[in-house]
Amino acid sequence: MYARHGVAKQELIVGNLFEVSVSLDYPFEKAMEHDSIAETLNYAEAVDVIKGIMSVSSRTLENVVWRLRVALVERFPLIEGGTIRISKITPPISVELRDVAVKITW
Numbered sequence: 001m002y003a004r005h006g007v008a009k010q011e012l013i014v015g016n017l018f019e020v021s022v023s024l025d026y027p028f029e030k031a032m033e034h035d036s037i038a039e040t041l042n043y044a045e046a047v048d049v050i051k052g053i054m055s056v057s058s059r060t061l062e063n064v065v066w067r068l069r070v071a072l073v074e075r076f077p078l079i080e081g082g083t084i085r086i087s088k089i090t091p092p093i094s095v096e097l098r099d100v101a102v103k104i105t106w
Helices: 009-014 029-034 043-054 061-075
Strands: 016-025 081-088 100-105
Touching: 016 043, 016 061, 043 061, 061 081, 061 100
Parallel strands: none
Antiparallel strands: 016 081, 081 100
């Protein structure tokens, strides 16, 4: 996903590629039993929430991860916990790294 997060002014202007990984604990027993999308977390809606949060620039990935957690729990109040990880694929630093990442688990 392309977004504009970072400390350097260039990152906020030019942007970078990010990978967002989300794993959510959600009570899906009724969805299993009834085969009903209304009784589970609609991942297409979750992706829309993620896209919306990622479109708003932040200086730190920690802030983005926190905003993602808040927005997802607000949209899906039955979420019981989870993990969100955001990786900046090509960080603008002098040492070659595959990526830099921030992860929150609750």
